[in-house]
Amino acid sequence: MSEHGAIPGQAQWGPPYLLYLGQAADNLAIKTARGLAYWRPEWCIAQHRHPDCRFTLGLPEMGFAEARAAGADTMVIGTANAGGVMAAETVADTVAALDAGLNVIAGLHQKLRDNADIVAAARRNGRVLFDAREPVGPLPVGSGRKRTGHRLLTVGTDCSVGKMYTSLALERSMRKRGLKADFRATGQTGIFVAGGGIPVDSVIADFISGAAEAISPARDDGGWDLIEGQGSLFHPSYAGVSLGLLHGSQPDALVLCHEPTRAHMRGLPDFPIPDLQQCLDANLVAARLTNPAVKAVGIALNTSGLDQHEALAACREISRRLGLPCQDPVSMGVEAIVDNLLACCAN
Amino acid sequence: MSEHGAIPGQAQWGPPYLLYLGQAADNLAIKTARGLAYWRPEWCIAQHRHPDCRFTLGLPEMGFAEARAAGADTMVIGTANAGGVMAAETVADTVAALDAGLNVIAGLHQKLRDNADIVAAARRNGRVLFDAREPVGPLPVGSGRKRTGHRLLTVGTDCSVGKMYTSLALERSMRKRGLKADFRATGQTGIFVAGGGIPVDSVIADFISGAAEAISPARDDGGWDLIEGQGSLFHPSYAGVSLGLLHGSQPDALVLCHEPTRAHMRGLPDFPIPDLQQCLDANLVAARLTNPAVKAVGIALNTSGLDQHEALAACREISRRLGLPCQDPVSMGVEAIVDNLLACCAN
Numbered sequence: 001m002s003e004h005g006a007i008p009g010q011a012q013w014g015p016p017y018l019l020y021l022g023q024a025a026d027n028l029a030i031k032t033a034r035g036l037a038y039w040r041p042e043w044c045i046a047q048h049r050h051p052d053c054r055f056t057l058g059l060p061e062m063g064f065a066e067a068r069a070a071g072a073d074t075m076v077i078g079t080a081n082a083g084g085v086m087a088a089e090t091v092a093d094t095v096a097a098l099d100a101g102l103n104v105i106a107g108l109h110q111k112l113r114d115n116a117d118i119v120a121a122a123r124r125n126g127r128v129l130f131d132a133r134e135p136v137g138p139l140p141v142g143s144g145r146k147r148t149g150h151r152l153l154t155v156g157t158d159c160s161v162g163k164m165y166t167s168l169a170l171e172r173s174m175r176k177r178g179l180k181a182d183f184r185a186t187g188q189t190g191i192f193v194a195g196g197g198i199p200v201d202s203v204i205a206d207f208i209s210g211a212a213e214a215i216s217p218a219r220d221d222g223g224w225d226l227i228e229g230q231g232s233l234f235h236p237s238y239a240g241v242s243l244g245l246l247h248g249s250q251p252d253a254l255v256l257c258h259e260p261t262r263a264h265m266r267g268l269p270d271f272p273i274p275d276l277q278q279c280l281d282a283n284l285v286a287a288r289l290t291n292p293a294v295k296a297v298g299i300a301l302n303t304s305g306l307d308q309h310e311a312l313a314a315c316r317e318i319s320r321r322l323g324l325p326c327q328d329p330v331s332m333g334v335e336a337i338v339d340n341l342l343a344c345c346a347n
Numbered sequence: 348m349s350e351h352g353a354i355p356g357q358a359q360w361g362p363p364y365l366l367y368l369g370q371a372a373d374n375l376a377i378k379t380a381r382g383l384a385y386w387r388p389e390w391c392i393a394q395h396r397h398p399d400c401r402f403t404l405g406l407p408e409m410g411f412a413e414a415r416a417a418g419a420d421t422m423v424i425g426t427a428n429a430g431g432v433m434a435a436e437t438v439a440d441t442v443a444a445l446d447a448g449l450n451v452i453a454g455l456h457q458k459l460r461d462n463a464d465i466v467a468a469a470r471r472n473g474r475v476l477f478d479a480r481e482p483v484g485p486l487p488v489g490s491g492r493k494r495t496g497h498r499l500l501t502v503g504t505d506c507s508v509g510k511m512y513t514s515l516a517l518e519r520s521m522r523k524r525g526l527k528a529d530f531r532a533t534g535q536t537g538i539f540v541a542g543g544g545i546p547v548d549s550v551i552a553d554f555i556s557g558a559a560e561a562i563s564p565a566r567d568d569g570g571w572d573l574i575e576g577q578g579s580l581f582h583p584s585y586a587g588v589s590l591g592l593l594h595g596s597q598p599d600a601l602v603l604c605h606e607p608t609r610a611h612m613r614g615l616p617d618f619p620i621p622d623l624q625q626c627l628d629a630n631l632v633a634a635r636l637t638n639p640a641v642k643a644v645g646i647a648l649n650t651s652g653l654d655q656h657e658a659l660a661a662c663r664e665i666s667r668r669l670g671l672p673c674q675d676p677v678s679m680g681v682e683a684i685v686d687n688l689l690a691c692c693a694n
Contacts, residue, residue, distance in 0.1 A: 141584050141585075142583055142584040142585075143583075143584070143615070144583030144584060144615055144617070144618060145615075145617065146617075200552065201551075201552050201553040202551055202552065202553065203551070203552050204548075204549055204550070204551065204552070205547065205548050205549065205550055205551070205552050205555050205587060205588045205591070206548040206549065206584075206585060206588060208552050208587040208588075209583060209584055209585075209586070209587065210584070233590075233633075234636060236489055236490075236491030236556060236594045236595075236636055236637050237488050237489040237490070237491060237553075237556055237557070237594075238488075238489075238553060238556075239556070239590050239591065239594055239633075239636070240552060240555040240556065240587040240588060240589075240590045240591025240592075240594070241552045241553065241555075241587060241591075242587075243580075243586050243587045243590045244552070244586065244587025244588075245587075247583040247584075247586055247587070248583075268490070268491055268492075270491070270492065270493075271491060271636075282632075285629075286580075286586075289581060289583055289586070289618075290583050
């Protein structure tokens, strides 16, 4: 299931997956399911949507019993609402999925196991529940102590701009080059995709940097840890998570992720997207606290909202302005960024 | 018990207090007890120490039964270790205190109610346990939305440099001037002293700024919320908490707290104390995200490690260098800082 680490409960649940989209009202709300379908297509056999769901992953549409009959083992709840509140409808669907014989895994702040109806349904059907946002065991306080190994962290101008995709694309590219490189997951989708990790936004606040240290321990095999960033230093709801992750990661290299058509910070119409250079500088300044040698090595642009011509022009303009390679990891790959990473940070 | 707010469980426990010092190995480890003894001396009737404890609050020394007989209602566990781990000895003493008829309240990460022996002792004696670090109810995600009211946040070069003392001294001074001013507690000692608040370092990471918004809601009575800061933007273990608190507080005014004899960041010999101006600037830059009008109004210097002459010289030098009033809230008061606050931020 994973090349690099075990996830708690891994033996008890796993693919094939039914991806639950529910009533997802916007494109970003299905990012967990989308990430799984993109990075692990071989695991995803069907999707389940409500009639008014306007989005699709292009997978076969199945009911719970139908998916079970088709071989699905586990339903993944892929919606992600602000604050992670679970809708009454999601609860009812979860119970129905359990009654159809599926395990259910989710990454919501509100835990599956805190809902009595869901727990009862799991019990009566002998099925497994897994909450990916449940922090793993007791964590140490961050020490800031310099550790061996190479680490790259993806940071962002905003939430949901492609930090996980970028980290996974870097892993894929570096492995193709014969380098040792391991994606380190910090969010629910990443944990489902990678088979391990710690949901950094769900740990107790005092342990944010400690969690980052725990998922990217010292290594001396010459390989890289590619750490999935969270939030943004400029997002007033979540910047604390971003800063703790930055300090705990002690990154040698940063890749700044950006979505150029975003009109304002996610969920906050009054907050403009920060200037790219200002955002990168703020991340570099903060990162120097635990790694004075940190360097920016590239910009990852999510150009899904642009046509091909606009996308290339945007990358060229940003690359020229910031003096760094700029690519869309999905449509253009990350080869120029990896080239620059190796040129900047090889030793 | 409090002029401004109820604490959960308040009806069930309260002063008079026995302050538990245990084996406290350094001065900072007894800061909860010290804060309580300083700000609420009328509530603190005795202290309990182990023979090898090198520190005292100058209170009568009492055993558990003796303190109960003298009228103590509640024992406060005032030690605070990194990560909040409870020593086996503290567990044994807590059980003994409960058996002597005292309630027990604590502010450790490791909860009283998670220890089976402690819970059993509370039950068999009909006594109350209260964990001040237990987050209060479900919290909203921070919105960053501009709210009415005046807010001041104390920030620091390091942990444990006097942010709570400074906030409480400001409250006392402003109230003496007939102004409306309310201390807003974010840590365990502050919660014991103020009778309410949220332990911001103990909330789930996604809700740090939401917690800060919750403890300092919109107000339109012309009064000030004086918010107790936590940690430091320059402490690699806890900076995420500090940043979320800064964003959620939307402060109009900052007071920077500093301890001039500190050789390195608390607990981290490899991390130097940041330059005062650099630290203040970093806080102002970050604070502008949610309040572009934020101003620095003063420096609070903890001069307990200096003699009187050195203390005055240090304040003069810092005041000249930073262009702000600089005082030790304990030995010099905060009148110059309050004067400057009112001159800068009155409207």
